[in-house]
Amino acid sequence: MTDSNKQTVVVIGKLVLISAFAALLLGLTYIPTSAQLEENIIAAQKEILSGLMPNAQNFEPVEGAENAEGEREILYYRAVDDSGNIMGYAFFQEQRGSQGQIIVAGAVDSSFSNVLGMDVLSHEETPGLGARITTQEFQSQFRDIPVSQLALSSSGGSIDALTGATISSRAVVNALDTKIGEIEEAEA
Protein backbone atom coordinates (compact mmCIF):
# COMPACT_ATOMS: atom_id res chain seq x y z
CA MET A 1 0.00 0.00 0.00
CA THR A 2 1.31 3.45 -0.86
CA ASP A 3 1.64 6.17 1.75
CA SER A 4 -1.34 8.20 0.56
CA ASN A 5 -3.53 5.08 0.51
CA LYS A 6 -2.49 4.30 4.05
CA GLN A 7 -3.39 7.82 5.12
CA THR A 8 -6.82 7.55 3.54
CA VAL A 9 -7.47 4.33 5.43
CA VAL A 10 -6.36 5.96 8.70
CA VAL A 11 -8.67 8.96 8.12
CA ILE A 12 -11.63 6.70 7.32
CA GLY A 13 -10.89 4.53 10.33
CA LYS A 14 -10.85 7.55 12.64
CA LEU A 15 -14.13 8.85 11.23
CA VAL A 16 -15.73 5.43 11.73
CA LEU A 17 -14.43 5.21 15.31
CA ILE A 18 -15.73 8.67 16.22
CA SER A 19 -19.11 7.99 14.62
CA ALA A 20 -19.42 4.68 16.46
CA PHE A 21 -18.62 6.35 19.76
CA ALA A 22 -21.18 9.09 19.03
CA ALA A 23 -23.81 6.46 18.26
CA LEU A 24 -23.05 4.70 21.55
CA LEU A 25 -23.50 7.94 23.54
CA LEU A 26 -26.80 8.66 21.79
CA GLY A 27 -28.06 5.14 22.44
CA LEU A 28 -27.23 5.47 26.13
CA THR A 29 -29.21 8.73 26.31
CA TYR A 30 -32.14 7.38 24.33
CA ILE A 31 -33.04 4.58 26.76
CA PRO A 32 -33.93 6.65 29.86
CA THR A 33 -35.38 9.59 27.90
CA SER A 34 -37.76 7.49 25.79
CA ALA A 35 -39.28 6.01 28.95
CA GLN A 36 -39.72 9.50 30.40
CA LEU A 37 -41.24 10.71 27.12
CA GLU A 38 -43.95 8.05 27.32
CA GLU A 39 -44.78 9.17 30.85
CA ASN A 40 -44.97 12.78 29.64
CA ILE A 41 -47.42 11.78 26.91
CA ILE A 42 -49.63 9.95 29.39
CA ALA A 43 -49.60 12.97 31.73
CA ALA A 44 -50.46 15.30 28.83
CA GLN A 45 -53.31 12.99 27.77
CA LYS A 46 -54.76 12.98 31.29
CA GLU A 47 -54.64 16.76 31.44
CA ILE A 48 -56.39 17.11 28.09
CA LEU A 49 -59.11 14.60 29.02
CA SER A 50 -59.96 16.33 32.28
CA GLY A 51 -59.88 19.69 30.45
CA LEU A 52 -62.53 18.40 28.04
CA MET A 53 -64.77 16.90 30.72
CA PRO A 54 -63.93 18.70 33.98
CA ASN A 55 -66.84 17.10 35.87
CA ALA A 56 -65.84 13.53 35.11
CA GLN A 57 -64.44 11.67 38.09
CA ASN A 58 -62.64 8.97 36.19
CA PHE A 59 -61.78 7.96 32.65
CA GLU A 60 -62.05 4.21 32.16
CA PRO A 61 -60.03 3.07 29.16
CA VAL A 62 -61.79 0.79 26.67
CA GLU A 63 -59.25 -1.50 25.05
CA GLY A 64 -59.29 -3.10 21.65
CA ALA A 65 -58.35 -6.62 20.63
CA GLU A 66 -54.85 -7.87 21.34
CA ASN A 67 -52.39 -7.08 18.57
CA ALA A 68 -49.46 -9.19 17.34
CA GLU A 69 -47.24 -8.07 20.25
CA GLY A 70 -49.88 -9.02 22.79
CA GLU A 71 -50.58 -5.38 23.64
CA ARG A 72 -54.01 -3.85 23.80
CA GLU A 73 -54.53 -0.43 22.28
CA ILE A 74 -56.77 2.01 24.15
CA LEU A 75 -59.64 2.82 21.79
CA TYR A 76 -61.45 5.44 23.88
CA TYR A 77 -62.36 6.33 27.44
CA ARG A 78 -65.67 6.08 29.29
CA ALA A 79 -66.04 9.17 31.46
CA VAL A 80 -67.86 8.37 34.70
CA ASP A 81 -69.12 10.62 37.51
CA ASP A 82 -68.92 10.07 41.30
CA SER A 83 -71.64 7.42 41.36
CA GLY A 84 -70.26 5.51 38.37
CA ASN A 85 -72.75 6.70 35.77
CA ILE A 86 -71.42 7.13 32.28
CA MET A 87 -71.34 10.86 31.46
CA GLY A 88 -69.91 10.51 28.02
CA TYR A 89 -66.94 9.32 26.02
CA ALA A 90 -63.54 10.91 25.47
CA PHE A 91 -61.02 9.82 22.89
CA PHE A 92 -57.87 10.51 20.91
CA GLN A 93 -57.85 10.15 17.17
CA GLU A 94 -54.99 10.40 14.71
CA GLN A 95 -55.69 12.05 11.39
CA ARG A 96 -53.49 13.17 8.52
CA GLY A 97 -53.41 16.99 8.32
CA SER A 98 -51.77 19.09 5.66
CA GLN A 99 -48.20 18.60 6.94
CA GLY A 100 -48.31 15.50 9.10
CA GLN A 101 -50.29 13.54 11.63
CA ILE A 102 -52.60 15.49 13.93
CA ILE A 103 -53.64 13.83 17.17
CA VAL A 104 -56.99 15.26 18.16
CA ALA A 105 -58.75 14.75 21.48
CA GLY A 106 -62.52 14.97 21.69
CA ALA A 107 -65.45 14.26 23.96
CA VAL A 108 -69.07 13.38 23.27
CA ASP A 109 -71.99 12.99 25.70
CA SER A 110 -73.46 9.61 26.60
CA SER A 111 -76.40 9.87 24.17
CA PHE A 112 -74.14 10.81 21.24
CA SER A 113 -76.17 13.98 20.68
CA ASN A 114 -73.63 16.66 21.63
CA VAL A 115 -69.92 17.14 21.04
CA LEU A 116 -68.51 18.41 24.35
CA GLY A 117 -65.20 19.76 23.15
CA MET A 118 -62.01 19.36 21.12
CA ASP A 119 -58.33 19.71 21.90
CA VAL A 120 -55.12 18.97 20.04
CA LEU A 121 -52.51 16.66 21.61
CA SER A 122 -49.87 17.05 18.89
CA HIS A 123 -49.58 18.28 15.33
CA GLU A 124 -47.02 19.35 12.72
CA GLU A 125 -49.10 21.94 10.91
CA THR A 126 -47.71 25.18 9.47
CA PRO A 127 -47.14 27.85 12.15
CA GLY A 128 -49.55 30.75 11.62
CA LEU A 129 -51.84 28.70 9.36
CA GLY A 130 -52.79 25.14 10.26
CA ALA A 131 -51.17 25.45 13.68
CA ARG A 132 -54.06 27.71 14.68
CA ILE A 133 -56.13 24.55 15.30
CA THR A 134 -54.64 24.80 18.81
CA THR A 135 -56.11 28.27 19.48
CA GLN A 136 -59.02 28.93 21.83
CA GLU A 137 -60.99 30.66 19.07
CA PHE A 138 -60.99 27.57 16.88
CA GLN A 139 -61.47 25.04 19.66
CA SER A 140 -64.38 26.92 21.27
CA GLN A 141 -66.40 26.25 18.10
CA PHE A 142 -66.49 22.59 19.15
CA ARG A 143 -67.79 23.24 22.65
CA ASP A 144 -71.31 21.86 23.28
CA ILE A 145 -72.55 21.61 19.71
CA PRO A 146 -74.98 19.00 18.35
CA VAL A 147 -73.22 16.12 16.62
CA SER A 148 -75.31 16.89 13.51
CA GLN A 149 -73.59 20.31 13.30
CA LEU A 150 -70.11 18.73 13.35
CA ALA A 151 -69.03 19.72 9.83
CA LEU A 152 -67.36 22.68 8.19
CA SER A 153 -69.78 25.51 7.44
CA SER A 154 -69.13 24.98 3.72
CA SER A 155 -70.58 21.47 4.15
CA GLY A 156 -73.60 22.58 6.14
CA GLY A 157 -72.13 22.39 9.64
CA SER A 158 -71.36 25.04 12.22
CA ILE A 159 -67.53 24.95 12.21
CA ASP A 160 -65.87 27.84 10.39
CA ALA A 161 -62.65 26.63 8.77
CA LEU A 162 -59.47 28.57 9.57
CA THR A 163 -58.57 31.01 6.82
CA GLY A 164 -55.85 29.45 4.67
CA ALA A 165 -56.01 26.20 6.58
CA THR A 166 -59.05 24.35 5.29
CA ILE A 167 -57.18 21.03 5.12
CA SER A 168 -56.16 21.20 8.77
CA SER A 169 -59.65 22.30 9.83
CA ARG A 170 -61.28 19.50 7.85
CA ALA A 171 -58.83 16.96 9.31
CA VAL A 172 -59.89 17.91 12.84
CA VAL A 173 -63.60 17.70 11.97
CA ASN A 174 -63.15 14.36 10.20
CA ALA A 175 -61.13 12.92 13.08
CA LEU A 176 -63.91 13.74 15.54
CA ASP A 177 -66.67 12.61 13.19
CA THR A 178 -65.03 9.25 12.41
CA LYS A 179 -64.20 8.44 16.01
CA ILE A 180 -67.62 9.43 17.38
CA GLY A 181 -69.20 7.12 14.80
CA GLU A 182 -66.87 4.30 15.81
CA ILE A 183 -67.61 4.70 19.52
CA GLU A 184 -71.33 4.87 18.91
CA GLU A 185 -71.12 1.61 17.00
CA ALA A 186 -68.99 -0.06 19.66
CA GLU A 187 -71.28 1.05 22.49
CA ALA A 188 -74.51 0.14 20.72
Add this chain to the structure above:
Amino acid sequence: MDPLSEYIRGITRDNPIFGLVLGLCPTLAVTTSVENAIGMSAGTAFVLVFANIFVSALRKQIPSAVRLPIFIIIIATFVSIVDMLMEAYFPPMYAALGVFIPLIVVNCVIIGRAEAYANKNNVFYSFIDALGISTGFLLVLMLIGGIREILGTGQIVTFGYTLFSLPANPDVTTMILPPGAFLTIGVLMAIVNYQRAKKMAKGG
Protein backbone atom coordinates in the same frame (compact mmCIF):
# COMPACT_ATOMS: atom_id res chain seq x y z
CA MET B 1 -2.11 32.38 30.69
CA ASP B 2 -3.82 32.08 34.04
CA PRO B 3 -7.18 30.30 34.22
CA LEU B 4 -9.10 33.17 35.83
CA SER B 5 -8.21 35.74 33.19
CA GLU B 6 -8.97 33.16 30.49
CA TYR B 7 -12.42 32.70 32.07
CA ILE B 8 -13.08 36.46 32.30
CA ARG B 9 -11.94 36.94 28.70
CA GLY B 10 -15.02 34.95 27.59
CA ILE B 11 -17.30 37.44 29.33
CA THR B 12 -15.54 40.67 28.31
CA ARG B 13 -13.20 40.86 25.33
CA ASP B 14 -14.28 37.59 23.68
CA ASN B 15 -17.92 37.86 24.68
CA PRO B 16 -19.70 35.74 22.03
CA ILE B 17 -22.37 38.37 21.26
CA PHE B 18 -20.67 41.75 21.69
CA GLY B 19 -17.03 40.69 21.25
CA LEU B 20 -17.00 37.92 18.65
CA VAL B 21 -20.49 38.74 17.30
CA LEU B 22 -21.23 35.01 16.86
CA GLY B 23 -24.43 33.06 17.54
CA LEU B 24 -26.73 36.02 16.91
CA CYS B 25 -29.50 33.86 15.42
CA PRO B 26 -30.50 32.05 18.64
CA THR B 27 -29.82 35.26 20.56
CA LEU B 28 -32.40 37.14 18.52
CA ALA B 29 -34.88 34.28 18.41
CA VAL B 30 -35.21 32.94 21.94
CA THR B 31 -34.68 36.01 24.13
CA THR B 32 -38.41 36.62 24.56
CA SER B 33 -38.08 35.94 28.29
CA VAL B 34 -35.37 35.42 30.91
CA GLU B 35 -36.52 31.82 31.35
CA ASN B 36 -36.00 30.99 27.67
CA ALA B 37 -32.65 32.81 27.73
CA ILE B 38 -31.49 30.62 30.63
CA GLY B 39 -32.71 27.45 28.91
CA MET B 40 -30.96 28.29 25.65
CA SER B 41 -27.74 29.25 27.45
CA ALA B 42 -27.79 26.05 29.49
CA GLY B 43 -28.19 23.95 26.34
CA THR B 44 -25.46 25.86 24.54
CA ALA B 45 -23.13 25.70 27.56
CA PHE B 46 -23.54 21.92 27.83
CA VAL B 47 -22.70 21.45 24.15
CA LEU B 48 -19.86 23.98 24.20
CA VAL B 49 -18.15 22.48 27.26
CA PHE B 50 -18.27 18.90 25.95
CA ALA B 51 -17.41 19.88 22.38
CA ASN B 52 -14.38 21.86 23.56
CA ILE B 53 -13.21 19.03 25.85
CA PHE B 54 -13.54 16.35 23.16
CA VAL B 55 -12.07 18.44 20.36
CA SER B 56 -9.14 19.40 22.57
CA ALA B 57 -8.56 15.84 23.82
CA LEU B 58 -8.61 14.46 20.26
CA ARG B 59 -6.81 17.41 18.62
CA LYS B 60 -3.60 15.45 17.94
CA GLN B 61 -5.61 12.56 16.47
CA ILE B 62 -7.89 14.63 14.25
CA PRO B 63 -6.54 14.73 10.67
CA SER B 64 -6.67 18.39 9.65
CA ALA B 65 -8.24 17.55 6.25
CA VAL B 66 -11.41 16.20 7.90
CA ARG B 67 -11.39 18.26 11.09
CA LEU B 68 -14.62 20.12 10.30
CA PRO B 69 -16.73 16.97 9.75
CA ILE B 70 -15.31 15.57 12.98
CA PHE B 71 -16.14 18.77 14.88
CA ILE B 72 -19.67 18.59 13.53
CA ILE B 73 -20.06 14.93 14.56
CA ILE B 74 -18.91 15.77 18.08
CA ILE B 75 -21.13 18.85 18.31
CA ALA B 76 -24.18 17.14 16.77
CA THR B 77 -23.85 14.25 19.24
CA PHE B 78 -24.04 16.53 22.25
CA VAL B 79 -26.80 18.63 20.69
CA SER B 80 -28.86 15.46 20.17
CA ILE B 81 -28.25 14.53 23.81
CA VAL B 82 -29.44 17.98 24.98
CA ASP B 83 -32.42 17.70 22.63
CA MET B 84 -33.47 14.32 24.05
CA LEU B 85 -32.90 15.31 27.68
CA MET B 86 -34.79 18.57 27.35
CA GLU B 87 -37.73 16.97 25.53
CA ALA B 88 -38.02 14.31 28.23
CA TYR B 89 -37.44 16.34 31.39
CA PHE B 90 -38.34 19.97 30.51
CA PRO B 91 -41.19 19.68 27.95
CA PRO B 92 -42.53 23.27 28.34
CA MET B 93 -39.08 24.74 27.76
CA TYR B 94 -38.51 22.33 24.88
CA ALA B 95 -41.72 23.59 23.29
CA ALA B 96 -40.67 27.23 23.81
CA LEU B 97 -37.17 26.82 22.35
CA GLY B 98 -38.43 24.62 19.52
CA VAL B 99 -36.17 24.38 16.50
CA PHE B 100 -33.38 26.41 18.13
CA ILE B 101 -32.21 23.41 20.15
CA PRO B 102 -31.37 21.28 17.08
CA LEU B 103 -29.94 24.45 15.50
CA ILE B 104 -27.23 24.61 18.21
CA VAL B 105 -25.42 22.21 15.83
CA VAL B 106 -24.75 25.10 13.48
CA ASN B 107 -24.31 27.74 16.19
CA CYS B 108 -21.12 29.44 15.07
CA VAL B 109 -20.01 30.11 18.67
CA ILE B 110 -19.46 26.39 19.18
CA ILE B 111 -17.73 25.50 15.95
CA GLY B 112 -15.86 28.81 16.24
CA ARG B 113 -14.41 27.89 19.63
CA ALA B 114 -13.61 24.34 18.44
CA GLU B 115 -11.65 25.68 15.48
CA ALA B 116 -10.11 28.78 17.07
CA TYR B 117 -9.39 27.54 20.58
CA ALA B 118 -9.95 23.90 21.47
CA ASN B 119 -8.07 22.67 18.41
CA LYS B 120 -4.94 24.53 19.60
CA ASN B 121 -5.07 24.39 23.40
CA ASN B 122 -5.03 21.70 26.06
CA VAL B 123 -8.11 20.16 27.65
CA PHE B 124 -8.00 22.24 30.84
CA TYR B 125 -7.80 25.60 29.08
CA SER B 126 -10.41 24.53 26.51
CA PHE B 127 -12.73 23.71 29.41
CA ILE B 128 -12.10 27.13 31.01
CA ASP B 129 -12.63 28.83 27.65
CA ALA B 130 -15.97 27.03 27.22
CA LEU B 131 -17.07 28.07 30.71
CA GLY B 132 -16.10 31.69 30.09
CA ILE B 133 -17.79 31.91 26.70
CA SER B 134 -20.90 30.18 28.10
CA THR B 135 -21.08 32.62 31.00
CA GLY B 136 -20.74 35.55 28.59
CA PHE B 137 -23.48 34.09 26.41
CA LEU B 138 -25.75 33.52 29.43
CA LEU B 139 -25.29 37.06 30.80
CA VAL B 140 -26.01 38.73 27.46
CA LEU B 141 -29.03 36.51 26.75
CA MET B 142 -30.44 37.17 30.21
CA LEU B 143 -29.89 40.92 29.76
CA ILE B 144 -31.65 40.99 26.38
CA GLY B 145 -34.37 38.60 27.59
CA GLY B 146 -34.88 40.71 30.73
CA ILE B 147 -35.22 43.98 28.81
CA ARG B 148 -37.67 42.46 26.35
CA GLU B 149 -39.73 40.69 29.03
CA ILE B 150 -40.02 43.81 31.25
CA LEU B 151 -41.02 46.09 28.39
CA GLY B 152 -43.36 43.49 26.88
CA THR B 153 -45.09 42.08 29.95
CA GLY B 154 -44.14 44.43 32.83
CA GLN B 155 -42.59 41.67 34.92
CA ILE B 156 -39.96 38.96 34.94
CA VAL B 157 -41.31 35.52 35.74
CA THR B 158 -38.71 32.76 35.87
CA PHE B 159 -39.60 29.13 36.61
CA GLY B 160 -42.83 30.21 38.31
CA TYR B 161 -41.25 32.91 40.51
CA THR B 162 -41.95 36.58 39.87
CA LEU B 163 -38.51 38.11 40.23
CA PHE B 164 -39.40 41.66 39.36
CA SER B 165 -42.57 43.53 38.59
CA LEU B 166 -43.14 47.07 37.32
CA PRO B 167 -45.93 49.08 38.99
CA ALA B 168 -47.44 49.76 35.56
CA ASN B 169 -47.23 47.34 32.65
CA PRO B 170 -45.69 49.17 29.65
CA ASP B 171 -47.20 46.40 27.47
CA VAL B 172 -45.03 47.06 24.42
CA THR B 173 -45.87 43.81 22.63
CA THR B 174 -43.40 44.72 19.88
CA MET B 175 -40.57 44.01 22.30
CA ILE B 176 -41.62 40.36 22.58
CA LEU B 177 -41.94 40.08 18.80
CA PRO B 178 -38.87 39.84 16.51
CA PRO B 179 -38.43 43.65 16.05
CA GLY B 180 -37.89 43.93 19.81
CA ALA B 181 -34.89 41.61 19.53
CA PHE B 182 -33.27 43.72 16.81
CA LEU B 183 -33.96 46.98 18.66
CA THR B 184 -32.59 45.70 21.96
CA ILE B 185 -29.46 44.12 20.53
CA GLY B 186 -28.85 47.20 18.34
CA VAL B 187 -29.04 49.63 21.24
CA LEU B 188 -26.89 47.42 23.48
CA MET B 189 -24.30 46.93 20.72
CA ALA B 190 -24.14 50.71 20.21
CA ILE B 191 -23.55 51.29 23.94
CA VAL B 192 -20.84 48.59 24.08
CA ASN B 193 -19.09 49.96 21.00
CA TYR B 194 -19.31 53.56 22.28
CA GLN B 195 -17.66 52.53 25.57
CA ARG B 196 -15.04 50.57 23.69
CA ALA B 197 -14.25 53.53 21.42
CA LYS B 198 -13.94 55.83 24.44
CA LYS B 199 -11.50 53.39 26.06
CA MET B 200 -9.46 53.20 22.85
CA ALA B 201 -9.31 57.01 22.60
CA LYS B 202 -7.93 57.13 26.14
CA GLY B 203 -5.14 54.90 24.87
CA GLY B 204 -6.55 51.71 26.36
